[in-house]
Amino acid sequence: MTSSTPRRTVLAAAVAVAAGAAVTASAGPAAAAGGASRPKQAPKPVDNRAWTSHAQWRSGTANGVRAVEGRRPGIVIDAPAGSTAYTDPHTSRTATWEYATWTSPRHRCPVPATEAVAHWNAHTPTGTWLQVELLGTYTDGTATPAYVMGRWTAGDGDSDIRRTSLDGQADGKSSISTDTFAIDTPAAGLRLASYQLRITLYRLPGSRLTPTVWRLGAMASDIPDRFTVEASTPGFAGELEVPRYSQEIHKGQYPQYDNGGEAWCSPTSSEMIIEYWGRRPSAADLAWVDPSYADPQVCQAARRTYDYQYAGCGNWPFNAAYAATYQDMSAVVTRLGSLNDLETLIRAGIPAITSQSFLKTELTGAGYGTSGHLMTVIGFTADGDVIANDPASADDAAVRRVYNRREFENIWLRTKRYNASGKVVSGTGGVCYLYWPARPTAGQRKALAAVGIG
Structure with missing residues (x-):
């Protein structure tokens, strides 16, 4: 699920729920004249x-x-x-x-x-x-x-x-x-x-x-650390048709790139969204891959995102940079404030890659625990639960999962958690990768702007 190399031992600040709390401006001329002062929106964290x-x-x-x-x-x-x-x-x-x-x-x-x-x-x-x-x-x-x-x-x-x-x-x-x-x-x-x-x-x-x-x-x-976040209210149901790829079928393949597929959650997720937007490596790009391997494009993504110092494929900007090597693609690393932000993006046709860590007991149906894992959010059920393409699956057919909304939101957005030994460790605080066409539709531009991407 993750790289075997430790990283980010301190994640002191991360995103909180961007609740949009308003503060009242200081009284000015309007107030002195008996008028109400206009509320000023607090800066987003x-x-x-x-x-x-x-x-x-x-x-x-x-x-x-x-x-x-x-x-x-x-x-x-x-x-x-x-x-x-x-x-x-x-x-x-x-x-x-x-x-x-x-x-x-x-x-x-x-x-x-x-x-x-x-x-x-x-x-x-x-x-x-x-x-x-x-x-x-x-x-x-x-x-x-x-x-x-x-x-x-x-x-x-x-x-x-x-x-x-x-x-x-x-x-x-x-x-x-x-x-x-x-x-x-x-x-x-x-x-x-x-x-x-x-x-x-x-x-x-x-x-x-x-x-x-x-x-x-x-x-x-800059957001204070916390173990839990406020629950959001479901606001959208729908699902995007995103290709499904398992990292697990690549176990043992090309171990020089972070011990093979077992640690390829980030490039596997990246490849899913790259192909969702109609891009993929050429036959020449994939000529180096053993022809007996299924989904060779995942091997290509792992090789092209590999960070030789980190000794892994999970460098966040390197994954975004790889996605942007495809024709007319844009990519960023950001933090979002709640699942409502993801709903805004999914509604506009933009899937997202989220980073989270959790115990096996904290995400019902996952079947594993992880100190750090990337998966692709592709939609929401009528009840508001999260539909994710989870690369930590036995095969491609098993990649689509439905996860409990409250559980998913908390493990993704929190900044502190307890590991299996009871030690306090860090969470990612809502980190995600966003990939989209360099010439997005008006609706996509509006959705991106709504989550702080210009």
Whole structure:
């Protein structure tokens, strides 16, 4: 169900139910004149900011890159800013790379955050790659280090680096765990007040190839920890026809990618939604897979999402980035506030991949417990229960499950839980991946905006 590699030992802040509680504004002229002051909506505890338009790309600081227009605006290498040597820690190969950078305007978090996760959508031809950094400012006015949030390329050939996160980054106030920036001691009150994202595009010297970046963003959040969440009221019934794939049938296949299929919940879920949108790997993409293996596209997804530092396929931004390598696909990592948010998306035709952890007794019908697992939510029953494609199933035919609404919502949204030993450990707090066409319908745009995705 999960990677055997431990991750995110501290998830101090996560999303709560976005209840939309209103607060009353201070009395102003209207109140002084006897009129009622208008209620002011409290900021949501999750902020997902992204740069995607030509104007937004032009608003950043470019050093060797240029913004390009078209159906899908982005940035590319124009004239490299310089060159640098990089020794790949996973191959020990040292190579020289030309590079160019783009730095976003500073974004102030509407609610100062305890966690942040970056994401990007890009095309990286063989012999090119990119690095994403977060440059933050704390609420005490000091600056974070330039934290590397990922070094990524779509491929893994001889001319490519190995995709990697970078643990061990810390300054005594915050640290990086795989793909997540986290304040070390949230109870002390320190928060991330604002940040910039810097992306560096690399290519082999003399090459005319370039990465193309279409989306760069981050999700920042701050919600107190809790063991239970408020129950939502069912508001929609319906089901999307999403392909069903089991990770379990891949046990023992390609153990170099996180011990084979037993740990492939994230790429298996990603592949389901990629194919729901009509995309899939080509025959050439799958030529490396043993022809006797069923569902070879799941093997491809595992290989292309594998994080060589984390030694697993569960890196959240790497999964989103993989989905966006398919034609005209967009993808983000975010947190949602309740099952009503998922209902909004499903109603618009957008399935979601949710991350949760639970004991075997906490999710009726699952038949297993897990310290972390991804599955695809595809609909809701008339009673409001969750219809999920759960890759932790014996075979493809068994993937569709119906889970109790209250149980599912709590194990997904909580930030703290008890494990089988009675120890308090963390929950994901509503983490999910969202994949959708780069040119969504008006209804899909509205649904995405309703859950904070622009």
